[in-house]
Amino acid sequence: MARWAVKGTFLARRDDWQAFAKTCEAPSAEQAREWALSEIGGCHGVPRNRIRIASVSEVPL
16 A cells, blocks of 8 residues: 655634645555545544645655
C-alpha cells in the first residue's frame, strides 16, 4: 500500500484557520483524502465543509 501526505487547514475557531499535515497508508489519493477528513473531523469536532485540503502527495517508502 502507498503512503500519502495530506496537507491543509481547518477552521479551529471563528476566524482561526489552523494548518495540519497528516501521513497515512491508503491504496489511493482519494482514500487518503477521506481518511484525513475523518481524522480531523473526529479529533477536533470539525465538519467536513470547514476542512480545506491543499495537497495530497505520495511519500516514497
